[in-house]
Amino acid sequence: MADSDEDFVLSSSGDDRPKARGAGGGGGGGGGAAGSSRRSTRKSKRADGAPAPGATKREKWEDIQRSWDNVVEGADGSIAGTVIGLLEATKRKRLLRDTTPIQRGIIRHLVLILDLSSAMLEKDLRPTRFLLTLRYARDFVTEYFEQNPISQLSIIGMHDGLALRISDMGGNPADHLTALQEKAFTVEPKGASSLQNALEMGRAELFHTPTHGTREILLIFGALSSSDPGDIHDTINSLIEDRIQVRIVGLAAQVAVCRELVMKTNDGDDSAYGVILDEGHYRELMMAATTPPVTKTEEKSVPSLLMMGFPSRTVEKHESLCSCHSNLTKGGYICPRCTAKVCFLPTECPCCGLTLILSTHLARSYHHLFPLKNWVEVPWSEAHTSTHCWSCQSPFPTNQSQTSSIKIKIRNPSTTAATATASRSNGATTTSTAPKNDHQQQQQQPPQPPTQRYACTDCKTHFCIDCDIFTHESLHNCPGCQSLSEERVKARANMWPPSIGDGTADAAGEPTSSSMRTQVAEATKMLENSKIAPGSSMEVEN
Incomplete structure (x- = not known):
């Protein structure tokens, strides 16, 4: 059966199916080509799964990542620990950034360009690209002035092949939010977008800004084409002469002229051009523009006095x-x-x-200029030193599967070795004499849930994940370092981790060695009452 484009072969029985390897030249040639293609595909991959040196490089979107492959059951058979770990990893993804002090321009002048063309009516982002962009634009204005209070902002829209001015350059976030509500929400996306007209209006907006501040353009581009009245490369050269840096967030796919624009205005770096994957990634790319850009060239780093x-x-x-x-x-x-x-x-x-x-x-x-250092996750070996968050006093979880235990091994020369385990879980002492076979001993222990504790590298105090996010995104100062004196911070840094010895106590104030001696005494008394063969030896392991 044939249609207007190509031949359609209906599913048939084995007798009616065409022979893959026929005697005829056409069928044999097709089968040979297919077989050689499959053989070349198999040869393009090595045994370890990595591509061969001569093979074509795979794109990132070609590698399928299944989220359920990372889910592992815990010791109790539940996946609660894995879910908590994935949620905390998602929360801390934005916080794990480079904290090296770098020269940045803290007095910024930024032009936000929004795409208001017909391409924003697509519903691949819910409810539509247009409505989601306006909602993120309001969040961006609030966050921008929260992180850069002495900076200024202007908003421009690309609508029906023209550039529409939404708000003028100013430092009051209320004016920009009002302009977005009155002008942007009342405009219906229409026509094509014009990169050249929007960039020329943004360049004119930044032309009279002082030289001690940065000049930036953040472009939200949802279309795949641009309707320009002239040569856009002339506009790119003008942006380079005016030292204007352009950052682009693409909503559909990567466009060659956008990548060229970003590379030429950012000294050959194309990391400022990103294409979104979903709604969450869209917000991350927009909020990344709230951080001031790094001063890379010596011409921009010349110090100047500002009154x-x-x-x-x-x-x-x-x-x-x-x-x-x-x-x-x-x-x-x-x-x-x-x-x-x-x-x-x-x-x-x-x-x-x-x-x-x-x-x-x-x-x-x-x-x-001097960001707060990233906090490190506390392992279970050091989690016993804290029971509550330093800031919000929320209780920390305890790992029931890993309790501090004392193992007493009894070696009998005549019989098989028995193992007695005295655990101090809930203050009770239990014994176990059943020997484990080799298969059980070789089984891997299930992954432990996260401690949900994060320690400052200076004062060594423990915080929860919510306090970690709030401190790095809003407070920008460690509460532990601010509340403790400098001498106490240095003392805590020198004595970390706490030493365990006779008569010492851990950070929680509980004696450690005395409790262990008590457990050894209880286990020894229990074993004395049991039947042990003469000549046996006993070893104590912690």
Whole structure:
């Protein structure tokens, strides 16, 4: 049966099926070609599964990763420990970053370009690309000013082949959120997108920004083509001359001109161009732009002095006009140079042009230069030193499968060796004399669940995963290092891990060696009451 495109062969019985290896030249040739193709495919892989030197490199999307392959049952037969470990690994994925102090531009000027073309009506992202992008744009504006309080932002849209200005360059997040609600939500995605028009408008927005700050463009591109009035390569060269860095988040697939744009404006580095995999990855790529870019060239790292003003808060009895919006207000901030009143900070004085900020804004931007160190996961061998989180005081889980036990081996020259195990689980003592066969001894122990404890590398205090995320994303200071004095922090760092000896105590304050001696005495008394053959020897293992 044949259709308009190709021949369709209906499933038939074995007698009607075409011969794969026929006597005719056409059938034999086809079978030989197929066989050689299969043989070449088998030869392209080595025995260990890795591709041969001459084989074609596989793409990342060709490797299938099944999530259920990572699920392993615990000692009790449940997968609760694996699920907890996967959730914590997902939470800490963003936190495990390079904490090396690097020079960055903390005074930023960024233009956010949103794609408002008809390609944003696709429903591969729920509910649609357009609605999800606007929701993430609002979250990005809030997070951007939270991490960069002395920076400024502007929003532009690509709609029907033109560039639409949504909000002007400013440092007040409320203005940008209001502009997104009034302009972006009322516009229906339509027409094609124009990269050149949007980049030219963003370049004009950044042209008059001071040289001591960074010039960046974050482009959310959902289409696969661009309708430009001229040569976009001329625009790329103009961006390079103006030292504007471009970061692109693709919603469909990688586009060659976007990759070229990112590489040329970022000194040959294409890591600033990412294509999303799902909604979560989309948010990660957008929030990655909240971190200031690294200063790579010597021309950008030239130090320069910047004059700033720290205004004082004032509350008036009668309303007066502010110099920024010409609104009647009773409160505001007074410029220390020209005594003009402004409504919010940080901003530039409309009268004298002085940058007005608060000391807290400068302190919050400082953590990008000296980030907080990553905390390390505490193993079960050191988990006994803490029972609660240092910050929120939430209790830590205990590993019931790994209890500190004392094994007493009795060697009988005439009979088989018996093993008595005295466990201090719940204060009870039990004995086990059944010998284990070789097969049981060779079985691998199931993986242990995570301790859910994370320790600071300086003060050695333990925290939960929620406090770890909150500290690294919002607080940027270790609560343990801030609460303890410098002498106590150094002392804890030198005595870690705690030594176990006669009369010493662990970090929880419980004597360790005395409890072990008590258990040995109880186990010895128990064995004295049992029947042991004369001439047997006894060994004690911890």
